[in-house]
Amino acid sequence: MAVAELTSPAASFAHNYNNANRLRSSQLYAPSSSCLSSDHFRSRYRSTVLPRITCSVNQVQNSAPVQVEAPKDKAECYGVFCLTYDLKAEEETKTWKKLINIAVSGAAGMISNHLLFKLASGEVFGPDQPIALRLLGSERSIQALEGVAMELEDSLFPLLREVNIGIDAYEVFQDAEWALLIGAKPRGPGIERADLLDINGQIFAEQGKALNAVASPNVKVMVVGNPCNTNALICLKNAPKIPAKNFHALTRLDENRAKCQLALKAGVFYDKVSNVTIWGNHSTTQVPDFLNAKIDGMPVKEVIKDDKWLEHEFTEKVQKRGGALIQKWGRSSAASTAVSIVDAIKSLVTPTPEGDWFSSGVYTSGNPYGIAEDIVFSMPCRSKGDGDYELVKEIQFDDYLRSRIAKTEAELLAEKRCVAHLTGEGIAYCDLPEDTMLPGEM
Template sequence: MSEPINVVVTGAAGQIAYSLLYQLASGSVFGQNQPINLRLLDLPFAMEPLQGVVMELEDLALPILREVIPTSDPEIAFKDASAAFLVGAMPRKEGMERKDLLSANVKIFKVQGEALDKFARKDVKVLVVGNPANTNALICSHYAPSIPKENFTAMTRLDQNRAQAVLASRLGVQVDKVKNVIIWGNHSSTQYPDASHAIVNDQSVPIAVNDDAWLNGVFVETIQKRGAAVIAARKNSSAMSAANAAADHMRDWFNGTKPGQFISMGVVSDGSYGIPKDIVFSFPVTIKDKTYTIVQGLEINDFAKTKLAITVKELEDERTEAHSVLMP
């Protein structure tokens, strides 16, 4: 077996982490031959319930889980980290405005960015799950200047998974038969779920669906509003599905994407598709040797350009507000 790697999960006493930790400890993310040390970071008041989580991890008796350290100290959590799941954030409540969520979370991700910069490995792979994920990832990157910007990502895999599931249901196929759905932009209600390049059983999804009005209307709106619908139903944000998406994201980042397939990740824009630089924007990517590459050359029609402009504006507004709160 390889040497153990240190994996950080923040908000470790919360619901998303509770669903995520088993996947990490069981080897479904980094592999059965990759031992891990878990570093569980949460606030001081959460240390007691976090001890219960630690006991459960011990009771799983899983062979690749070598060490579990619960802590409220970022230095201990991020020391020599190879992968970090930044889950801990002020949760979005029903009726909460996004700007209020940003203001509450921006300070958290400044502290975590500084800790990553000081204590983590320089090749650490950082996935921001806590919302607003895209801008939180930008803040983290800003405060960790010694770590490459491309090592900071935001999770839009949950939206991709939702989109695949909706299309599979519409087409009456297994969800794994739908590939290459794209989530453009922000992990918010402005995101653009794009099925125009998706395939199902080697056929174009738009041809298979044969209903552009549905694809540009009901489909887009369903994915954009799915998070809010979950909150309305269970009075809490998505947890089980978010944890699963986080595992999917990091698994592909470490192990690579399959030939002919791409996934969606929020990454620091390099200007592809005319998207402004210095925002974290969800693009289609392929991954090889733990390095992602934005898929180039996809046709963007006028409808898509309109949707992209909306989500770009929101991300630029979030960036401006984040600067006003913390950044020099």
């Protein structure tokens, strides 16, 4: 059975619907093989270096009368998710929303291993939102990615209706309405931030092009792989068809950590802390803002009357958290990073509580704070819950906050010069003064 290539979520829905009806007309059916055969894989990707993928798990010695071929979708569907289904005909799913496609890069990594199960459980997009996961791995990780897909199968999440895995962003990002870009090369020994900007920048330039070519034109993009601000800038510069406003660099874990440290210092539970902004770069120049933050509705400076702590120790505590965690736990903070990605998405798909805001690294052009245009800078945002956001206007500044914002702004402008060759703005010139990677960051 040949299946037409999909071009939009609506087409995808129709595809599944029609296909299900066709299948139902036969009495008994079964997939010829539910897993990815080595030959199938090689021919899809025209790769000669891909290792042999064994098929011991799902290979069905089929004696059923009707054989169904694996659908010829853009990326490889996996196992039980290759089976068609019929959302419309299911009485209990009539109140469900239209299926959305969520692409995730670095899908075989530890952050994704937490995040994917949260997405599939309905925790992020709600109990009435069926989802399709489109998972991008690498040749090295494709077997692990199959393992992830198997665990997603075994979890029986009712809302998870499709899982596709692949190693080509142009296939995996097809029709994506959300792109969560987690995969990046980790910083090995001796690799400086400038090197990493170039290595990972190339990945994000390529993924920007792929999003531009095949994703939904209003795709929301969340960049987690570091250096995430400048990666997000590179990505958006390579995706001119997608509004620059749709790109986010994740600074939510920093915000969450800042809230926790303020709570600890003030001796209150963390749910009393609000209006915390992380300004600028996701690096050691970042500025956790205590001037505008509130505890129990009161300005932080009226509750924590310890300027020395606020001006010196607070920022350090937020920034050293990742390194301290690695020391304790032996690995980087995958679980809480995944939670912060969930928080960041939820902040865009649910209305922001009255009077509060959230931090996200977003495009600066047109910002009301006088921050340089045309970079990705973490700033305070508010959302109506429609996936979009606006910058918060009622923000106070003092000399201390201004001077620290200027420093992180200068760093991001320097990073931008470093990657000019990747943003289409000429020849790169790299003069980063120091290593500002956050401790414990990959």
